[in-house]
Amino acid sequence: MATCGIKLLLVLVIISVCSVYSNPNIYGVGLPLSYVYYTKSDWGGVQSTDVRPLKTPVPYVVIHHTYIPGACSTPVECKADMRSMQNYHISMGWGDIGYNFCIGSDGGVYEGRGWDNIGIHAGPANNYSIGICLIGDWRVEEPPEAMLESTKALIETGVLNGKVSSTYKLVGHKQVMATECPGNALFNIISEWPHFSNKFTRIKN
Ligand SMILES: *[C@@H]1O[C@H](CO)[C@@H](O)[C@H](O)[C@H]1NC(C)=O
Ligand SMILES: [Zn+2]
Numbered sequence: 001m002a003t004c005g006i007k008l009l010l011v012l013v014i015i016s017v018c019s020v021y022s023n024p025n026i027y028g029v030g031l032p033l034s035y036v037y038y039t040k041s042d043w044g045g046v047q048s049t050d051v052r053p054l055k056t057p058v059p060y061v062v063i064h065h066t067y068i069p070g071a072c073s074t075p076v077e078c079k080a081d082m083r084s085m086q087n088y089h090i091s092m093g094w095g096d097i098g099y100n101f102c103i104g105s106d107g108g109v110y111e112g113r114g115w116d117n118i119g120i121h122a123g124p125a126n127n128y129s130i131g132i133c134l135i136g137d138w139r140v141e142e143p144p145e146a147m148l149e150s151t152k153a154l155i156e157t158g159v160l161n162g163k164v165s166s167t168y169k170l171v172g173h174k175q176v177m178a179t180e181c182p183g184n185a186l187f188n189i190i191s192e193w194p195h196f197s198n199k200f201t202r203i204k205n
Helices: 002-021 075-091 123-128 145-160 184-190
Strands: 035-038 058-065 101-103 109-111 129-134 164-172
Touching: 035 075, 035 145, 058 123, 058 145, 058 184, 075 101, 075 109, 101 145, 123 129, 129 145, 145 164, 164 184
Parallel strands: 035 109, 058 129, 058 164, 101 129
Antiparallel strands: 101 109
């Protein structure tokens, strides 16, 4: 009976290890970089009609909140928010969701324009930054830890893949343009992160 139980346990371990490694949506398994990644097709996005190549590695990462929609805590809610933001941004003539990536309170990373295309999120910084939006209103409330950890891990993925400069500067949207974004509570948090820069300097193209 005991050996049978052990064999069953072994089979279950092998099955679970295999399923983790064969899941293309989990990046950096075993590293502190793991997060669940949802592609545009995972959330039901439509194809971009504004594809302009981003020159990489980018020197800046710009952090946003959405304000509206508010926080989403499950993949079902976050995917619906991605669709509604994409619809809205397309109605503004932007051809796609403005951000390069968004993050949910579930810690999920949701693909926007990705690493290789210029986003529409921070005016003069668009051409040389990755714009990451933390879905929710973070003026007073602080984002959950899972969301912050995934944000850091996503940026680190960009550095490891050569999409973000290893000497990148991290800024909040309000340092680039007149806006409350990314909200004071979130801004105070990112101000403590290692690559934070208290100054955004325009780069001539
Ligand atoms: C940004 O890059 C695009 C495509 O390379 C270019 O057409 C546009 O003029 C650039 N914008 C600015 C503000 O330099
Ligand atoms: Zn913003």
